[in-house]
Amino acid sequence: MNDRDPGVGSPSRYFDRKFSCEAAKILPGEYFATDKDMLLVTVLGSCVAACLRDTRVGIGGMNHFMLPRSSEQDFSNPVSMSARYGTYAMEILINQLIKMGGARHHMEAKVFGGGNVLRGFTANNIGESNASFVTEYLEAEGIRIVAEDMLGVHPRKIYYFPQTGRVLVKKIRELHNHTIVERESEYNLRLRNADMSGEIEIFK
Numbered sequence: 001m002n003d004r005d006p007g008v009g010s011p012s013r014y015f016d017r018k019f020s021c022e023a024a025k026i027l028p029g030e031y032f033a034t035d036k037d038m039l040l041v042t043v044l045g046s047c048v049a050a051c052l053r054d055t056r057v058g059i060g061g062m063n064h065f066m067l068p069r070s071s072e073q074d075f076s077n078p079v080s081m082s083a084r085y086g087t088y089a090m091e092i093l094i095n096q097l098i099k100m101g102g103a104r105h106h107m108e109a110k111v112f113g114g115g116n117v118l119r120g121f122t123a124n125n126i127g128e129s130n131a132s133f134v135t136e137y138l139e140a141e142g143i144r145i146v147a148e149d150m151l152g153v154h155p156r157k158i159y160y161f162p163q164t165g166r167v168l169v170k171k172i173r174e175l176h177n178h179t180i181v182e183r184e185s186e187y188n189l190r191l192r193n194a195d196m197s198g199e200i201e202i203f204k
Contacts, residue, residue: 016041019159026064029084031094033061033162043172046127048086048134048150051110051160051167052093052143054102056168060162063090067126081152083116086133094141109138110147110167112158127151129174 011032016023022041028047032040040062042049051083053060068086090108096106114131131150140144149156150170159168 002143010151026062027147028066030175031061031089031093031096033059033093034098035059035100035163037163038161040162041158043155043157045115045117045155046113046125046130047074048111048113048127049158050093050138051088051112051158051165052097052107052163053109053162054097054106054132054163055108055165056103057105058161058163059097059100059102060161061093062158063089063093065130075139077191080124086130086137090134090137090141094143099110104141104143107143107144108165109143110160110165111135111145112149112156112167112169115152115154115156117153117155 010032011024011026013022013024015021019039021037021039023041024034024038026032026042026049034040034159035058040051042062042064044064047064047066049062051060051062065086066084094107097107097200111131111134111144114127114134116125116127128151135145135148147167152171157172157173159170161167
């Protein structure tokens with residue numbers, strides 16, 4: 001079974017020696033769905049990742065988004081129709097799982113992230129907005145949230161095994177080089193200032 005929609009940015013794959021399995025690293029604006037026994041990994045600051053799984057057939061996936069929705073709300077535009085926004089990231093992951101044989105009423109969700117790590121954006125807390133969005137969206141869709149670890153001030157590294165639903169969360173309590181904060185700040189500015197007529201580069 002093809003486990004990735006070719007129209008979406010390709011997450012980096014590698015062999016994880018710690019867990020002795022194939023793994024995919026999910027960056028902002030990406031999602032990945034699979035029926036394989038593998039590991040999905042992402043690092044979150046104010047971004048949110050939703051891990052969805054059909055408990056009956058053992059397929060699942062993860063997305064990673066920075067903002068709840070596009071301010072443009074132009075769904076004819078391929079840039080605004082992007083997994084970097086929560087509204088599309090959730091829809092596209094759910095639809096991909098359904099294409100692979102899943103059913104919405106058999107899905108469960110585990111959600112992570114939404115930390116207040118972008119110091120310059122405390123007045124309009126992106127992390128809190130993301131966390132509120134994902135819980136409200138899943139409630140509206142009738143998909144149960146069975147585990148969550150959101151808000152707070154620390155970035156997180158998420159390890160998700162979609163076939164079994166196992167999740168490991170590592171809080172990153174010390175940021176000596178502030179890499180995550182710097183990347184998310186840069187990414188947020190790119191989203192807000194980008195010319196919607198062109199492509200938005202996803203940072204690596």
